[in-house]
Amino acid sequence: MLTQDSETIVALATPHGRGGIAVIRVSGSNIQRIATQLLGHVPKKRYAEYLSFLSEDGSTIDEGLVLYFPAPNSFTGEDVLELQGHGGPVIVDCLLKRVMQLGARLARPGEFTERAFLNSKLDLVQAEAISDLIDAESEQAARAAMRSLQGDFSQHINQMREILIDLRTWLEAAIDFADENIDFLKDTEIVNKLHSILADIQKIRNLAKQGTLLKEGLSLAIVGPPNSGKSSLLNKLSAQESSIVTSFAGTTRDVIREKIQIEGLLLNVVDTAGLRITADEIEKEGIKRTLAEIVKADLILWVVDHATISTGDSKFWKEQQSFLKDFFNDKRIIIIRNKIDLKQEKASIDKEMDFDVIKLSAKTGEGLTLLFNHLKKCVGYTISPEGNFSARRRHLEALTQTEIALTNGLKKLKENQFSELLAEDLSIAQNYLGEITGQFTTNDLLGKIFSSFCIGK
Template sequence: MNDTIAAQATPSGRGGVGIIRVSGPGSSAIAQAVLGKLPKPRYADYLAFRDNHGAVIDIGLALYFPAPHSFTGEDVLELHGHGGPVVMDLLLATVIQHGARLARPGEFSERAFYNDKLDLTQAEAIADLIEAGSEQAARAALRSLQGEFSRAVNQLVTLITELRVYVEASIDFAEENIDFLKQGQVHERLSALQAQLREVKQQAHQGSVLNEGIRVVLAGQPNAGKSSVLNALAGHEAAIVTPVAGTTRDLLREEIQLEGMPLHIIDTAGLRDSSDVVEQEGIRRTWRAIERADCVVLVVDNNLGWQDADTKILQQVPVQLPVIVVHNKIDQDQWGQTPMIYQSQHDQKSQTPLVHIKLSALTGAGIPLLTQQLKQQAGYSTTGSGNFTARRRHLSALEQTEQALRRAGVQTDQQQAELVAEELRLAQQALGEITGAVSSDDLLGKIFASFCIGK
């Protein structure tokens, strides 16, 4: 990282102000060349910006942040000009002629990370804050940016480290080994750890739901009204609806916001045995979408009632996936047209009851029951003020930690001190991936590349 990078920090297009940011050892020389002087550190200086022939490109504010007191930890120069695309391009071209190169997406944050200005969750929180789709999501991102998530994770790391030291000491004193594990100390500390981990997971889960939302797949037999349910949820005619069975053949995605939570809804081809190759491919894609879903809404035609084909579909849905059964078209029900929600025992997966909702996609009656249920399914609550922004990658690391701790508990029962120590090491490693303490370059590269240029 000996080179100097530059990018427009403000969005492209027209605006009152546009900012070119430069970071790296060449910043001060570039300031001299463009401004004719080095501005006083951290003071706004009103100056002419000149190209390399000395012609004035723009007049604006220049700010200079010498290392290490800058966003990236390097020398940083900010040129605040007028936010027109021509001015910004000329200014950026000039800076590049003076030795900077165009920054890759996320490269400013990446440098801040390598210079210990931010840890990984904080760098990700910047991206999340910028991309936040709701006030709640923005608040959660800010909490992570301020280091709350990292602090919670680091606390867990400290506890695990202490326990590791304790267990590993017991290995070194082999004769007393058994006593160590028997004393119950290890168990006690493990369960305290697990309880604390659960809390962090809960908060992170909320954050990830706010951030990424959940994927809901609408599935069911042809003509049940899946596309109609999608349209009712989306509030506009996103999908084609016809009385022809087999209307939808491809996956159709819509994103809606439920009180700040993004909901990715996927409409699919109706499931049936078909000899039509196009339809077969559509059905194959339906199952692929179901495999990746967070929740399946199984739509059935209330007029036809529950059919064997529906049982077959339900049996094929992966066991752990929550299913909501929507009984659609109640506007045609002669026994009653009031929307309602109820539960039934799940014949296959008896642990969680099935939720049923009677509604009409045509009139919209009962649709709020469905959105309510989806929010509940996502574990989403608007009252959670203690959330921090989180991503799926964080959740899976927390999940791995949890599993390692569980295995450590089993090994403790079996008096296998070495194996307990190993599981604790794995738990610690999984947590380290969250903050970036033990992440591979590959992972880091991927994370930063997902940011936009100028960040």
């Protein structure tokens, strides 16, 4: 679906600010007219030319390299012109104004990639992977995004979709030609195929879950009573003094955030104010913010002072009970017994009050590896031998709905219900898979996806 009759768009493709080079990208049906007036002629296709960028009166705005990609052999599938000039904000502004004067308009965020999707230059997973590649915060996340951009994830989805289409074809043919003497698939064969498809869907969903972890990371809240060593733990995790560490209770009055990587897994860690009853208005505000972070966290590290708190300390556990009941009942909690160095104990992992308990020392670092490995285990994080690909929560939801539809179809088949009902479930599953790659996608979803892109992408 080429959009050659669409408006011509322009945007700065490189970051704003001063730099050695700025790249301005133009795409649309008016490229040749714009090039003739801006450059003096239409450049040779797919060939770098060093040219002057001309103003309306013929004076030179700037000089630089020009690349021309005629449709459909371009990123967007339209005629594309790239201008590589000097990276000064004034020069860039003058050049953008000149191109808009010649009939282009400023592109919306993600509009170049959106046009590439609409012109079938890439599917929706690949389009999202471009944004993921730009926003990657680890080497593993960048590699996963590149695999999705190259089509690894899409290939898995398309293969599953083709299998469902083939199975639907057999079922619907059996319904339409039931009176004909034709050998169709037997119920046992269909059941076996469905089991095989479900196993593949579960495998893909597990891979997609890893991709989502690589992209979004894990939200981790460090919570607990004052002076238990929460800030010391954050500092040791992030290897820098981001939190003030003193012997006075209630030192952390605000939420402090750090990003930490464990073998490519991004941890979005927040150090929070100590939870206790206090008359200090500033500390009360810190506690209020702490409770807000608890709601958003995927995992909670509940840090206690192992040197002073024992399992049988009824007063301490009574004070904490209301917090556990009110805020932790739907969260996964790992109890951190900190300061084992004061008791000269070894790091360990155990169970206590139905919680995982890790004994460590934030001061010496003993037990941190144990904590890292346990965090990865909690969220099922692994590096796949065949390579992870980037994925999003919408992909996981679509795969879950696909599995539900196929499971319903399998149940109906085993209960000897009509084949028409199974065919309908297969159609539903097929559509959910199509939503992932963009075969069946609403305009609202497209708008939400591409609006999160950079301008110029």
